[in-house]
Amino acid sequence: MSPQHGSQPIQHQFNPYSDNGGTLLGIAGEDFAILASDTRQSVDYSINTRLSHKIKVISPPVTKEMKLESTDIVGTKNSVLFGTNGFSADGDALTKAFEENWKWYVHDQNSNVETGFEFLNENNEEKESFMSMQSAARNVQHLLYGKRFFPYYVHTILAGLDEEGKGCVYSFDPVGSYEREQCRVGGAGASLIMPFLDNQVNFKNQYIPGTNSTERRKIEYLSLDECLKLVKDAFTSVTERHITVGDGLEIFIIDKNGVRSEYHALKKD
Amino acid sequence: MSQQDPSTINGGIVVAMTGKDCVAIACDLRLGSQSLGVANNFEKIHQYGKVFIGFTGLATDALTLSADLKYKHNLYKLKENRGIQPEVFANLISSTLYEKRFGPYFSTPVVAGLSEKTGEPYVAGFDCIGCIDAARDFIVAGTASDQLFGMCEALYEPNLESEDLFETISQALLNAADRDAISGWGAAVYMITKDKVTKTYLKTRQD
Amino acid sequence: MAGLSFDNHQRNQFLQSQHNVSVKTTSTGTTIVGIKFDNGVVIAADTRSTQGPIVADKNCEKLHRMSPKIWCAGAGTAADTEAVTQLIGSKLELQQLYSKREPRVVSSLQMLKQHLFKYQGHLGAYLIVAGVDPTGAHLFSCQAHGSTDVGYYQSLGSGSLAAMAVLESEFKMNMTKEEAIKLAADAIEAGIWNDLGSGSNVDICVMEIGKDAELLRNYRTPNVREIKEKSYKFARGTTGILRTEIISEVEIDTSV
Numbered sequence: 001m002s003p004q005h006g007s008q009p010i011q012h013q014f015n016p017y018s019d020n021g022g023t024l025l026g027i028a029g030e031d032f033a034i035l036a037s038d039t040r041q042s043v044d045y046s047i048n049t050r051l052s053h054k055i056k057v058i059s060p061p062v063t064k065e066m067k068l069e070s071t072d073i074v075g076t077k078n079s080v081l082f083g084t085n086g087f088s089a090d091g092d093a094l095t096k097a098f099e100e101n102w103k104w105y106v107h108d109q110n111s112n113v114e115t116g117f118e119f120l121n122e123n124n125e126e127k128e129s130f131m132s133m134q135s136a137a138r139n140v141q142h143l144l145y146g147k148r149f150f151p152y153y154v155h156t157i158l159a160g161l162d163e164e165g166k167g168c169v170y171s172f173d174p175v176g177s178y179e180r181e182q183c184r185v186g187g188a189g190a191s192l193i194m195p196f197l198d199n200q201v202n203f204k205n206q207y208i209p210g211t212n213s214t215e216r217r218k219i220e221y222l223s224l225d226e227c228l229k230l231v232k233d234a235f236t237s238v239t240e241r242h243i244t245v246g247d248g249l250e251i252f253i254i255d256k257n258g259v260r261s262e263y264h265a266l267k268k269d
Numbered sequence: 270m271s272q273q274d275p276s277t278i279n280g281g282i283v284v285a286m287t288g289k290d291c292v293a294i295a296c297d298l299r300l301g302s303q304s305l306g307v308a309n310n311f312e313k314i315h316q317y318g319k320v321f322i323g324f325t326g327l328a329t330d331a332l333t334l335s336a337d338l339k340y341k342h343n344l345y346k347l348k349e350n351r352g353i354q355p356e357v358f359a360n361l362i363s364s365t366l367y368e369k370r371f372g373p374y375f376s377t378p379v380v381a382g383l384s385e386k387t388g389e390p391y392v393a394g395f396d397c398i399g400c401i402d403a404a405r406d407f408i409v410a411g412t413a414s415d416q417l418f419g420m421c422e423a424l425y426e427p428n429l430e431s432e433d434l435f436e437t438i439s440q441a442l443l444n445a446a447d448r449d450a451i452s453g454w455g456a457a458v459y460m461i462t463k464d465k466v467t468k469t470y471l472k473t474r475q476d
Numbered sequence: 477m478a479g480l481s482f483d484n485h486q487r488n489q490f491l492q493s494q495h496n497v498s499v500k501t502t503s504t505g506t507t508i509v510g511i512k513f514d515n516g517v518v519i520a521a522d523t524r525s526t527q528g529p530i531v532a533d534k535n536c537e538k539l540h541r542m543s544p545k546i547w548c549a550g551a552g553t554a555a556d557t558e559a560v561t562q563l564i565g566s567k568l569e570l571q572q573l574y575s576k577r578e579p580r581v582v583s584s585l586q587m588l589k590q591h592l593f594k595y596q597g598h599l600g601a602y603l604i605v606a607g608v609d610p611t612g613a614h615l616f617s618c619q620a621h622g623s624t625d626v627g628y629y630q631s632l633g634s635g636s637l638a639a640m641a642v643l644e645s646e647f648k649m650n651m652t653k654e655e656a657i658k659l660a661a662d663a664i665e666a667g668i669w670n671d672l673g674s675g676s677n678v679d680i681c682v683m684e685i686g687k688d689a690e691l692l693r694n695y696r697t698p699n700v701r702e703i704k705e706k707s708y709k710f711a712r713g714t715t716g717i718l719r720t721e722i723i724s725e726v727e728i729d730t731s732v
Contacts, residue, residue: 046671192416194416196424205716209711209714213717352725373484396555400525440710467721469718469720470718472717
């Protein structure tokens, strides 16, 4: 009960933001990257939907040949996996804004300014043009900082392959401060999962047995299979303890073959 | 004066876990004043016969509560001429905390011990007004409780031998503390088995 | 040591003026229901307790016994529902001993509401009171400020709307015990799935006229955690150690 009750006029104010819960997680491997999120969207104690998509695959066109090679491909190796978590309306708006930028960038890069014709590769085929991860990240910074005083209320994570084909993850705060990282969790379950990833991905606080606590366990790249296990266990764990996380787990994996996705059910309580 | 929550001024965490015929309880050693580290030997776990209790939250209240419980435990032993059972101690703490329902201690205790009759491991946690959380697996408390929940939920499995439980509780504590600016600065783990109690100081980050 | 102590009240009032005090109490976000049937009454609850958005206890007990045949389902501040229920429970037992009569549901309700009214809503206990006594089966609900309601079916807690939706569409008069149990469990499940403050399992207590009350703890367990992808057991010796001591039990410790 407020102490001013009755003694002060009540002031009403519009709150433009809401918290839609959920968790977003990115891990970079040696030659792949993973971006995963739960699919619950909630506000206060209510569930809006059990199947929302917090991650968008922004990809150059997937050709028929690629589809023939593997049917479940949803993007090329030059895709940007774009994930947002927090206030989902802002997340959707930011995703759209970035997608627009990405399309114009790819279009401009593909056309010869002099002739107006599109570039062709050695075999006289239209070449796949794309946006590099570092350029994508810088562009997202500008989008976010552009609203410095009325921010997009989201934690953003990008995943993809860098110019050497190595997995990369970029994470952003709501106003555009960003960093390339091995792994990052955003959203409601961040504080629960992040120490687990420190421990299981970067082997923090682990020593080699028999060395009398002098030699740290060496960091090594985890296999895709190992990473997927960690992601699933991280999400089932946080589903147990955080009320806004649950319903489903959507995982996107990008490697040299392109992007594919997995869905796993999470607890719905 | 700054806007601060009393239960997060001093910082610190406690975690307890059950294993096969054993139970473990661990704490960090930091005492701080907001971001300023004050002491690196502030033990949060106190011993009452064979029962161990960790106190997190506002340090002054934790100490007051601990002294009050020591007094009550001593009287219990004098009256009953036997040690107190962890379940009984949990109820004693609950009523002690609820007595101050409208002026609470800003401390959340964690109890760990072995039930004398059955030898079953027992852990329990409380909120600051004495609501008992009697879990079968683990209890967490303190400024990094979210991080501890995540670590424990992921790492824990039932019926670990004491040596394995030691590794699990230590890793849960250490990695949780490293993601909290006001926890850490050393750690101590108590491993309680039927015929032995050991206390181990861990090697931790010092930042 | 009788009653509540206000020792720290003035200090905390001062602290509140200086600091941004937020006391994090465990609240049972909760879905609880009660349903009358032809020969008795049944109450049910979920088993999730929360501290903010974090689940503090996945399998807590929200069904409290006040006397062998009068049970209470509690929502709101967990410590308050437990304490108020224990307090009235012990008063009921004393009353029974000196009056040599079985306690009645109406008297437990009267004691509860008078106690809660005295505290002007500061005790955050929202209860569904039910039981059988020499006058029959009874079902009531009781709000933190002390107001009470009578009805054939009741629901309370953050999941009360989800539960009431089920009750309103499925309830009928003079159900059998089995029908009532199923309806109660279904109503709680509506809360478990659709309200974030409720979750885990369904607990049920059946109080039938002429029979002992029956607590069906974890009557339904639709939320068992699936097995993890891998074990996270560490190799022994992974954690860095400074030193180890062996601790002895202290007899009567007189140190300060």
